[in-house]
Amino acid sequence: MDFGWTEEQKMWRQTVREFAEKKIKPYVREIDTNKKIPESIIRDMGKLGLFAPTVDTDLGGANLDWTMACIAAEELGRADISLAIPVLYLVEASWGFIFNRYGTRKAKENFLSRVTSGRGFCGIAVTEPGGGSDIVGAAKTTAVKQDGVWHLNGEKMFISGIRESCSWGGVHLTLARTDPGAGHKGFSFFAVPLKDNDHVETTLLEDMGRMGISTGGFTMKDVELSEEYLIGELHKGFYYAMEGFSAARTLIGATCVGAGEAALEMGMEHIKCRESFGRPIGSFEGIQFPLAEHYTNLEEVKLLTYKAAWIMDKMYRENKFSHHDVAxxxxxxxxxxxxxxxxxMNEVADWLGATGYTKEYPIEMGIRGVRSYSIGAEGTMNIMRIIIARELLGRDFLPYNQ
Ligand SMILES: Cc1cc2nc3c(=O)[nH]c(=O)nc-3n(C[C@H](O)[C@H](O)[C@H](O)COP(=O)(O)OP(=O)(O)OC[C@H]3O[C@@H](n4cnc5c(N)ncnc54)[C@H](O)[C@@H]3O)c2cc1C
Structure with missing residues (x-):
């Protein structure tokens, strides 16, 4: 067991930190206000290899492992506590990984090489208006093959990156029923381009936070796709989606570590300087004890997250562990x-007093942004509990039938 970082990992962290401090952090308020990540930032992230870094090098990726991918996620979370850029990063990284692993050569050459340079979007479209947690029960989207062409019909909702996909181009990996009687074994995954697609109608939603990246939905009316747009094997789409969600959840853990630590550091600066009753407020136990609790909690997240990344690296690179261990x-x-x-973050807002409620400090952006992860992005908290209990007790104890 080794809790240290390799020289390569330290250098990568340093590189991303320096980049993010200089090129991202000063623009976070502007991103939140304008609801858009400036193109110059996207371009520079692309140059540094921050889009889908686990993808193969011949498609413009860096073939990074998950520990390295998490280090970048953590540093982006540290710089942008609104979490817009970290969300953009983690969506591209996890679903770009699935596309790279299972997509056809032709589709990857057409789309993935654009994603890795920041000129194309790769999103995920599973959730439907009828519900996200029970997608097997709620999904109405279908894909039917006629004369060698797939025809997709249905609606996806609460999908990240709709505006980005429509302006940059790219694909959303979209789950559709291909065998309606087969439950979770009857889904397939398709790469659906949204930009300039006459058979796709998009909508945008106004979110609470992470304003720099859009959320919305799209309706497919007889979207025609050739076989090269099918991701992996027929009827295996549900499994690919679950695999991608595990990757995305691990990256969420890393972005939370970075954003949480950045918030605590901001709070510590303040409590060391702000005086009340003749002393810095940081000298009162009422302030120190919560600091100790939150610091320890974030360390817990860090350990869980990097252990997940380590298990993923062992599974993908050394064939040890299973998808169950990763999940x-x-x-x-x-x-x-x-x-x-x-x-x-909420505690730090308290320490800041009235300024914590203003936009002078970025803390309110963090509070709004991080809530997206616990409300539902990449699965709700109860779904995490169901997965954990399923792995402990076995599928026979699942509260639903599949
Ligand atoms: C900001 C944001 C971005 C998103 N981006 C994407 C995206 O890019 N692509 C995509 O496909 N989806 C995306 N989603 C959707 C997300 O995956 C869903 O919100 C999530 O799966 C939950 O689905 P739901 O919102 O329909 O809630 P529901 O499934 O209706 O759940 C509502 C509540 O009921 C609880 N619940 C449900 N079933 C059970 C149970 N068996 N036991 C106990 N409690 C239960 C849930 O935990 C939750 O609290 C995004 C969501 C958000 C908030």
Whole structure:
């Protein structure tokens, strides 16, 4: 067991930190207000290899492992506590990974090489208006093959990156029923381009936070796709989606560590300087004890997150561990990460007094942003609990039938 970082990991962290401090942090308020990440930031992130870094090098990726991908996520969370850029990063990284692993060569050459340079979006479209947690029960989207062409019909809702996909181009990996009688074994995954697609109608939603990246939905009316747009094997889409969610949940853990630590550091600066009753407020136990609790909680998240990343690296690179081990570790990280980070940010807002309620400090952006992770993005907290219990008790104890 080794809790240290390799020289390569330290250098990567340093590189991303310096980049993010200089090129991202000063613009976070502007991003939140304008609801858009400036193109110059996207371009520079692309140059540094921050889009889908686990993708193969011949498609413009860096073939990074998950520990390295998490280090970048943590540093982006530290710089942008509104979490807009970290969300953009983690969506591209996790779903770009699935596209790279299972997509056809032709589709990858058309789309993935654009994603890795920041000129194309790769999103995920599972959730439907009827519900996200029970997608097997709620999904109405279908894909039917006629004369060698797939025809997709249905509606996806609460989907990240709709505006980005429509302006940059790219694809949303979209789950559709291909065998309606087969439950979760009857889904397939398709790469659906949204930009300039006459058979797609998009909508945008106004979110509470992480304003720099859009959320919305799209309706497909007879979207025609050739076989190269099918991701992996027919009827395996549900499994690919679950695999991608585990990756995304681990990256969420890492962004929460970065954002939570940044918030605590901001709070510590303040409590060391702000005086009340003749002393810095940081010398009162009423302030110190919560600091100790939140710091320890974030350390717990860090350990869970990097253990999940370590398990993923062992599975993908050394064929040790299973998808079940990864799902369990990722769910535990996601169950703790947004809650501990939200609580730490909320505490720091208290320490800041009235300024904590103003836009002078970025803390309110953090509080709004991190809530997206606990409300539902990449799965709700109860779904994390269900996954953990499923791995402990076995599928026979699932509260639903599949
Ligand atoms: C900001 C944001 C971005 C998102 N981006 C994407 C995206 O890019 N792509 C995508 O596909 N989806 C996306 N989602 C959707 C997300 O995956 C869903 O919100 C999530 O799966 C929950 O689905 P739901 O919102 O329909 O809530 P529901 O499934 O209706 O759940 C509502 C509540 O009931 C609880 N619940 C449900 N079933 C059970 C049970 N068996 N036991 C106990 N409690 C239960 C849930 O935990 C939750 O608290 C995004 C969501 C958000 C908030």
């Amino acid at each position: 369990l570790a990722a769910a535990m990280s996601k169950l703790r990460a947004p809650v501990h980070t939200f609580n730490a």
